[in-house]
Amino acid sequence: ETGVTQTPRHLVMGMTNKKSLKCEQHLGHNAMYWYKQSAKKPLELMFVYSLEERVENNSVPSRFSPECPNSSHLFLHLHTLQPEDSALYLCASSSGTSSYEQYFGPGTRLTVT
Amino acid sequence: AQKVTQAQTEISVVEKEDVTLDCVYETRDTTYYLFWYKQPPSGELVFLIRRNSFDEQNEISGRYSWNFQKSTSSFNFTITASQVVDSAVYFCARSQGGKLIFGQGTELSVKP
Numbered sequence: 001e002t003g004v005t006q007t008p009r010h011l012v013m014g015m016t017n018k019k020s021l022k023c024e025q026h027l028g029h030n031a032m033y034w035y036k037q038s039a040k041k042p043l044e045l046m047f048v049y050s051l052e053e054r055v056e057n058n059s060v061p062s063r064f065s066p067e068c069p070n071s072s073h074l075f076l077h078l079h080t081l082q083p084e085d086s087a088l089y090l091c092a093s094s095s096g097t098s099s100y101e102q103y104f105g106p107g108t109r110l111t112v113t
Numbered sequence: 114a115q116k117v118t119q120a121q122t123e124i125s126v127v128e129k130e131d132v133t134l135d136c137v138y139e140t141r142d143t144t145y146y147l148f149w150y151k152q153p154p155s156g157e158l159v160f161l162i163r164r165n166s167f168d169e170q171n172e173i174s175g176r177y178s179w180n181f182q183k184s185t186s187s188f189n190f191t192i193t194a195s196q197v198v199d200s201a202v203y204f205c206a207r208s209q210g211g212k213l214i215f216g217q218g219t220e221l222s223v224k225p
Contacts, residue, residue, distance in 0.1 A: 033212075042215050042216065042217045042218065043204070043215045045212055048211070048212060050211075055211070056211075088156055090156075090158065092158075097211035099145070099146040099208040099211075100163075101148060101160050101163045102160070102213060103160060104150075104157055104159075104160075106155060106156055106157040107156040107157065109156070
């Protein structure tokens with residue numbers, strides 16, 4: 001595997017379900033990010049992890065819970081989501097958080113029913 | 114908030130035409146970085162270029178070229194002799210405090 005991978009690629013879940021999104025980077029980076037991309041909206045930064053420590057939490061509702069067990073893996077745990085949470089969730093990684101280019105995974109297309 | 118503005122929401126061109134995507138940014142920083150990303154229909158954002166605020170030299174990479182003008186806070190992207198495979202959404206971004214601020218994106222459609 002190379003680059004940044006995300007699983008699953010597509011997810012449909014009910015509002016009472018609990019699911020997790022997984023991201024893995026094979027680039028030796030030490031910073032990882034979660035973004036939300038809704039239709040016709042710019043990318044919204046959700047969380048930033050640097051050296052496995054959360055350094056940014058952009059007022060994201062508590063029904064989204066990130067986890068970074070090591071510098072290569074990032075999870076986004078989902079529970080009791082709302083239909084408006086349906087979006088493309090993108091993971092990215094970079095060499096550091098200061099001005100480095102970020103490399104993105106293919107995203108998980110989430111639909112909440 | 115210091116924004117990144119991509120005024121062109123959608124652009125449609127015919128193959129082999131040249132096309133320029135505009136990007137204007139706001140910043141109070143003296144040092145910053147600018148980026149362009151491409152998002153094809155598959156969804157993955159592909160990194161294209163990073164430019165340091167101290168380096169105003171224009172850059173060319175194959176059919177792609179970038180024009181950075183600090184005086185007008187613009188970082189425009191030109192595709193020469195466009196191809197159908199260039200069809201995608203293109204995002205301009207600026208660094209701020211360790212994160213990237215993205216524009217709203219320009220959807221480019223190149224028709225055969």
